[in-house]
Amino acid sequence: MDTLTFDSGHLAEPETMSPDTVLVCPLSHVQATVSTARVSHLVTLINGETLIDTPETIGQERHLRLAMNDIAEPRDGLVVPSADHVAKLIEFAADWDQKAPMLIHCWAGISRSTAGAFVVLCALNPHADEHSLARALRRASPTAYPNRRIVAIADEVLGRGGRMNAAVELIGRGLLAEEGKVFSLPAKHAA
Numbered sequence: 001m002d003t004l005t006f007d008s009g010h011l012a013e014p015e016t017m018s019p020d021t022v023l024v025c026p027l028s029h030v031q032a033t034v035s036t037a038r039v040s041h042l043v044t045l046i047n048g049e050t051l052i053d054t055p056e057t058i059g060q061e062r063h064l065r066l067a068m069n070d071i072a073e074p075r076d077g078l079v080v081p082s083a084d085h086v087a088k089l090i091e092f093a094a095d096w097d098q099k100a101p102m103l104i105h106c107w108a109g110i111s112r113s114t115a116g117a118f119v120v121l122c123a124l125n126p127h128a129d130e131h132s133l134a135r136a137l138r139r140a141s142p143t144a145y146p147n148r149r150i151v152a153i154a155d156e157v158l159g160r161g162g163r164m165n166a167a168v169e170l171i172g173r174g175l176l177a178e179e180g181k182v183f184s185l186p187a188k189h190a191a
Helices: 027-037 083-095 112-124 130-140 148-157 163-171
Strands: 021-026 041-046 063-067 102-106 183-186
Touching: 021 027, 021 112, 027 041, 027 102, 041 083, 041 112, 063 083, 083 112, 083 148, 102 112, 112 130, 112 148, 112 163, 130 163, 130 183, 148 163
Parallel strands: 021 102, 041 063, 041 102
Antiparallel strands: 021 183
16 A cells, blocks of 8 residues: 655645545644645644634635544543544544545644544544554554544444554554654555
8 A cells, every 4th residue: 555755744746646645744734735735624633722724725614623632541621532522533534525635633743643544544444454554554654653542432433342452552652753744645445
């Protein structure tokens, strides 16, 4: 399965990108990625104080904003990812027409957004092997460290029997970084 990784957050050859591509990036590269990759759907997984405006090229109904902090356990004053967040993400992915790329971002492009991408891939590929999807994520992003709570909730919602959790544990922590690079994954994977 082919993936594209973009150096320094700049898309190299967007004309070769399939419309059914899932892109992941940090907040600092959202605007450039939206315009360069001609993104039609945007998922923002970031705290409520940092939620971004919808880019002009994306309709409000095609921008899912999920206000949450990057935590796995409840903490005073912070919003823990919830079943409602995950249900909305799965519904949004199911409604995506795949005629243009979807971009998923968080603050750093390492935890919430990579969890979101993994959830979207599992939702769109109900018969695909979770370990194969997680390995594709790792190949595309050496820094990916999917938020374990988001993955655990999605594992239950999608009826994956703990396999999503096991798959992200298997790929491990990933390389330490302050910010991930822009990367892409195909939305469809073989079962």
